[in-house]
Structures are given as structure tokens and as C-alpha cells.
Amino acid sequence: MTTKAPSRKPAVPKQALAAKIFHWINLGSLLAMMGSGLQIYNANPVFGGREGFHFPDFLIVGGWLAGGRHWHFFFMWLFGLNLLWYGIYILVTRRWQNRYVGKNDLEALQKGKNPKRRNYALHRLVYTSMFPILLMALFTGLGMYKPVQFGWIVELFGSWQALRTVHFLTVPLALGLMAVHSLLALQVGQWKLVRSIFA
Amino acid sequence: MSDFIRLGRRQLITAGGMSLLLSACGRGPIQSLAEQKLYELSDPLNRSFEQLLFSPQRLAPEFRRDQIEQEALLINTAEDITPSIDPERYRLKVGGLVNRPASFTLAELKKMPYRSEIVRHVCVEGWAAIVQWGGLPLVELLKGVEPKPEARYVFLRSAEGLRSDSGQLYGFYETWDMPSCVHPQTLLAYEKNFKPLPADNGAPIRLASPVKLGYKQIKWVTDIMLLAALPEQIGYWVDFGYEWYGGL
Numbered sequence: 001m002t003t004k005a006p007s008r009k010p011a012v013p014k015q016a017l018a019a020k021i022f023h024w025i026n027l028g029s030l031l032a033m034m035g036s037g038l039q040i041y042n043a044n045p046v047f048g049g050r051e052g053f054h055f056p057d058f059l060i061v062g063g064w065l066a067g068g069r070h071w072h073f074f075f076m077w078l079f080g081l082n083l084l085w086y087g088i089y090i091l092v093t094r095r096w097q098n099r100y101v102g103k104n105d106l107e108a109l110q111k112g113k114n115p116k117r118r119n120y121a122l123h124r125l126v127y128t129s130m131f132p133i134l135l136m137a138l139f140t141g142l143g144m145y146k147p148v149q150f151g152w153i154v155e156l157f158g159s160w161q162a163l164r165t166v167h168f169l170t171v172p173l174a175l176g177l178m179a180v181h182s183l184l185a186l187q188v189g190q191w192k193l194v195r196s197i198f199a
Numbered sequence: 200m201s202d203f204i205r206l207g208r209r210q211l212i213t214a215g216g217m218s219l220l221l222s223a224c225g226r227g228p229i230q231s232l233a234e235q236k237l238y239e240l241s242d243p244l245n246r247s248f249e250q251l252l253f254s255p256q257r258l259a260p261e262f263r264r265d266q267i268e269q270e271a272l273l274i275n276t277a278e279d280i281t282p283s284i285d286p287e288r289y290r291l292k293v294g295g296l297v298n299r300p301a302s303f304t305l306a307e308l309k310k311m312p313y314r315s316e317i318v319r320h321v322c323v324e325g326w327a328a329i330v331q332w333g334g335l336p337l338v339e340l341l342k343g344v345e346p347k348p349e350a351r352y353v354f355l356r357s358a359e360g361l362r363s364d365s366g367q368l369y370g371f372y373e374t375w376d377m378p379s380c381v382h383p384q385t386l387l388a389y390e391k392n393f394k395p396l397p398a399d400n401g402a403p404i405r406l407a408s409p410v411k412l413g414y415k416q417i418k419w420v421t422d423i424m425l426l427a428a429l430p431e432q433i434g435y436w437v438d439f440g441y442e443w444y445g446g447l
Contacts, residue, residue, distance in 0.1 A: 043324035050273075063227070065323065066440040067234040073442075074241035147321060148259040148410055148447045149252040155260070160319065160327040 013189055013196040016093075022086045023197050029079035030134075032071055034171055035061030039068025046164045076145075080138055101128040116188075123184040130177050137170035234440070242442055249446040255378045259409035259447070262317040262329050267392055271328030272320060274399050275413065282358040282419045286403050291387075295354070295424035298345035305403050309389065312339045316384055318409035320416075321447055323436075332407040333390030338381040340423075350425035353380045355406060358419035373406075373417045373434045374426070379446065382410050387420065412445040 038055045039062040045052030062068030090096045105121035112118045143153030143163050157163040185194050286305050294300040315333040337353075352374050359371040379385060385408035389396050396402040401418025408416060414436040429443075437443045 040325055044322070044326045046325070049326070062234065063230045064440075066436075066442075067230070069323070069442070070234045070238040070241070070440075073245050074237040077241060077244060144325075146249070146252060146447060147319060147327075149254075149257070151260040154319075160321075164325065 013193050015196050018086075018089050020197060020199075022082060022089075025078060025082040026086075026134075029075040029082065030174065032061055032075040033079060033137075034175075035059065036068040036071035036075070037168075037171065040065065040072060041168065043068075046161075046168045076141065083134060083138070099124075101125045119184065119188055123181070123188050126177060126181050126184055130174070130181065133170055133173050133177065137167065137174065140167035140170065143167075238440075238442070245442065246444045249444050250376075250378075253378060253410070253446060255382050259318055259384055262319070264317065264331070266329050267317060267331055268328045269392065271326070272330050272391075272400075273322070273326065273328075275322070275324075276359060276399075276418070281398050283398060284358055284403055284419060289403050289421075291404060291420065291423065293340065293344050293423045295426055296347040296350040297425055298347065299343070301344055303340075305389070308335055308340075308387065308404065311335045311343075314383075314386060315390070315393075316386070316409070318384065320407075320409070320413060322413040323441065323445070331390070331392045332386050332388040333393070334386040334388035334404070334407065336383060337385045337387055337406070338383065340387060341381065341425075344425075346425050349427045351377050352426045352429055353377065354422075354424040354426055354430065355417050355420050356422040356424075357417045358421050359417075371417060371419075371435045372432065373415055373437075374429055374443070375411070375415065376444070379408070379410055382408065384409050385411075410447055412447060414441060415445045 039060045042054045042060065043065045044050055045054060047053055060068070062071045090099065101121070101124040105124050108114075108117050108121040109125070112121065139153065140157070140163055143150050143157070144167060147154050147160075154160060154163055157166060182194065185197075189196075289305050291303045291308060292301075293303070312335060313333065314336050315331060317329060317331045319327050320330050321327045341353075354374050355372065357371040357373075385406070387404050388407040389402070389404055391397065391400050396405065401420075404420045405418040406416045406420055415434070417435075432438055433443055434441075437445075
């Protein structure tokens with residue numbers, strides 16, 4: 001009679017290929033749009049007009065205003081269409097039902113005692129909140145790109161300056177969430193989890 | 200035609216202003232190439248999308264008189280020299296693919312239908328200003344000269360210019376698609392904020408429209424020519440690298 005304890009290696013997290021592709025394109029296009037967005041911003045800063053605060057060259061994508069716009073409008077399609085097919089994908093595969101923050105996560109955050117469970121719930125809250133911010137960036141961007149055809153978007157924000165400000169604010173918000181998302185992913189599933197979404 | 204387009208694009212690229220501008224922008228050749236490729240890949244999609252959304256009859260939002268932003272309209276010109284045009288001697292020439300080519304004095308233009316609109320002027324740099332424009336709807340002028348059916352584009356030339364190394368002044372020019380030209384809010388404006396148009400803003404006649412970015416709205420218009428196809432040079436800023444359609 002031999003009793004061998006089964007090796008208790010934690011399971012390697014697995015991600016669907018579609019989720020990996022989405023993640024890569026999302027990250028790449030988002031960074032390209034941020035850099036080229038700052039190039040456009042610098043032409044006439046949102047805060048302070050022409051004499052306002054300018055971002056330094058090393059953060060900027062695109063050699064000049066027209067170049068920055070070419071980057072921005074190229075990656076706009078990549079980013080927008082990527083988000084669209086991912087939306088369809090989570091609907092069709094019903095991932096929306098269990099992959100994102102839910103009532104049970106919010107309860108765990110309020111009353112939960114298990115630190116792992118709480119951490120997990122917080123992580124789901126953070127990455128779920130990425131979607132409204134990305135959609136807001138697209139929505140306000142569409143309003144600035146086509147203020148005649150989508151005049152109601154400009155009206156919704158009250159003024160052109162308010163629309164520009166909100167569009168700009170999606171950048172620090174998305175960057176902040178990206179940082180927290182990465183840190184929490186490390187805490188929840190260590191390097192293995194982070195690697196699983198990319199490779 | 201040759202009178203309108205004196206330079207080939209290659210000659211223009213060698214013009215002093217271009218090299219100066221590019222070196223000031225610090226664009227490396229690889230970066231330039233990458234930007235050109237991105238533009239070539241995405242512009243057809245952008246343009247189709249913009250043309251799909253564009254409706255020649257849908258009006259841009261208009262505003263109340265108290266919403267005009269007097270100071271917000273900045274002045275961007277290619278040359279720092281403001282053309283000074285004697286309004287008495289000014290003539291607007293209209294030709295190309297039309298049955299009745301004509302030349303108009305300022306007084307004649309002012310006798311034609313007038314439209315006033317308070318609209319948002321949006322600059323490619325990102326700023327915008329609510330401004331009143333008053334003038335002759337371009338569509339009314341076009342009706343008068345009877346465009347031929349094959350006319351699909353409008354070429355406009357300005358008295359403004361770009362100075363080459365040798366000091367020669369080349370005209371500032373722009374081309375528009377016909378649906379944007381016949382949009383009811385596209386004006387040949389001679390009035391800004393209910394006052395006569397100032398020289399800095401393009402007096403005596405400038406193009407003004409809420410459906411195109413600012414760089415498409417050329418000032419000091421002297422010639423209008425209807426064309427069947429786009430010429431080699433399609434616009435002052437466009438030939439520098441900005442997108443041609445520039446719709447809003």
C-alpha cells in the first residue's frame with residue numbers, strides 16, 4: 001500500500017486566444033492613440049490654449065500635427081473595431097455573465113473576510129470599469145471628429161471645451177486603471193496570470 | 200487651367216517654405232514614411248465613413264447671438280503677410296466646367312442672396328469658436344454659372360501666398376467636393392460677427408462653413424473653378440500632409 005500525495009501544483013491560468021488577441025490590440029492601439037493624442041493636444045492645449053501646458057517630445061507619437069492625426073485616425077479604427085468584436089464575442093460566448101464584476105463581488109468587498117476573495121473581487125471591479133472609460137474615450141472622440149453629424153454629443157457635454165476636457169481625462173483614467181489592473185493581476189495570480197493574458 | 204495650377208507637386212516640395220517647416224517639425228525620414236503609410240491605409244476608410252455620414256441637407260447646429268465667442272477665433276495664415284485687396288477693384292472669377300463663366304464685383308455679390316449663420320468654427324488644432332458669418336451661399340453662386348454635369352470638385356484660389364526661396368509668391372489654394380460646396384451653410388462670407396469681414400479674416404471674400412475644418416475655409420478668395428477630377432495639387436495644407444476631406 002503506497003500513499004503518494006498528489007503533487008499540488010496550482011493550475012496554470014488559461015486564457016482564450018480571443019481574449020489574448022483583444023488584449024494585445026487593445027494595449028497597442030491605446031498607447032498609440034495616447035501618444036498621438038498628446039501630439040494633437042500640443043497644437044492647442046486643452047488647458048490654457050496655445051500658451052498652455054505642453055507635453056514633452058518623448059511622450060509624443062507623430063512628428064507634427066498632421067502626422068499625429070494620421071496615427072490617431074488609423075488606430076481609432078483598430079481600437080474601435082477591436083472593442084466592437086470583443087463586445088460581440090463576450091455576448092456570444094456569454095462571458096459577460098461571469099467574467100465581470102457582479103453583485104457577489106460587491107458583497108465580498110463590503111463584508112467579505114477572505115483577503116483572497118476580496119482581492120479577486122477588487123480586481124474584477126477594476127478591469128470591468130475599464131470598459132466604460134474606453135467607451136467614453138470613443139464616444140467623446142466621435143463628438144470631436146464629427147461635431148456636425150453628432151451635434152447631440154457636443155450638446156450633451158455642454159460645450160466644446162467640456163467635451164475636449166472629458167476626452168482628455170479618459171487618458172489619465174485609463175492609465176491609472178491600467179496600473180491598478182496590472183498590480184492587482186500580480187497580487188491575484190502572480191506573474192503567471194499576467195503572462196497568461198499575453199502569451 | 201494652367202493659370203490656376205502653376206506648379207507640380209514635386210516643384211512645390213522643393214519650395215523653401217516646405218523644407219523649413221519640416222525641419223522645424225523635426226520629422227525623420229522613417230517617421231515621415233510611417234505616417235504616410237498610416238495615412239494611405241486609413242484615409243480611404245476615414246473618407247468613406249465621413250462621406251457616408253455627410254448629408255448635404257443636414258444643417259450644423261446654429262447658436263444664439265449671445266453665444267458668439269468674440270475672442271476665440273484665432274488667425275492662422277500661411278504667410279504672415281495679410282493680402283490687402285482694394286474692394287473697388289476686387290473681382291471674383293468663376294470658371295471651369297460651367298456654361299456661363301463670369302466675373303463678379305463685390306457689389307454684385309452683395310446683391311445676391313444673403314444668409315447669416317452663427318456656427319461653430321473648428322480648427323484642426325483642436326480649438327473651436329462660435330462665430331457669425333454672413334454672405335452669399337456658394338450654392339447660389341454656382342446655380343448662376345450653370346455647372347456642367349461632369350463638375351465634381353471645386354478649386355478655389357486665394358490672394359494669400361507661400362513665398363519660395365527666390366521670394367516669389369505662390370497662391371494659396373484649396374479643393375472641395377461638390378456635396379460640401381452645395382451645403383446650404385457653405386458661404387462666400389463678407390461679414391463676421393455682424394460687421395464687415397476684417398482683412399485678417401479674409402476680406403473681401405472668404406469661404407466659411409461649419410461642415411469643414413478651418414484649414415479648408417480659404418480666405419481672400421479670388422478664383423473659383425469647377426473641375427471633373429482633383430488636380431495634382433489639391434490644397435495648400437493638404438499638400439503638406441493634412442487629410443483632404445477634412446469634414447466635420
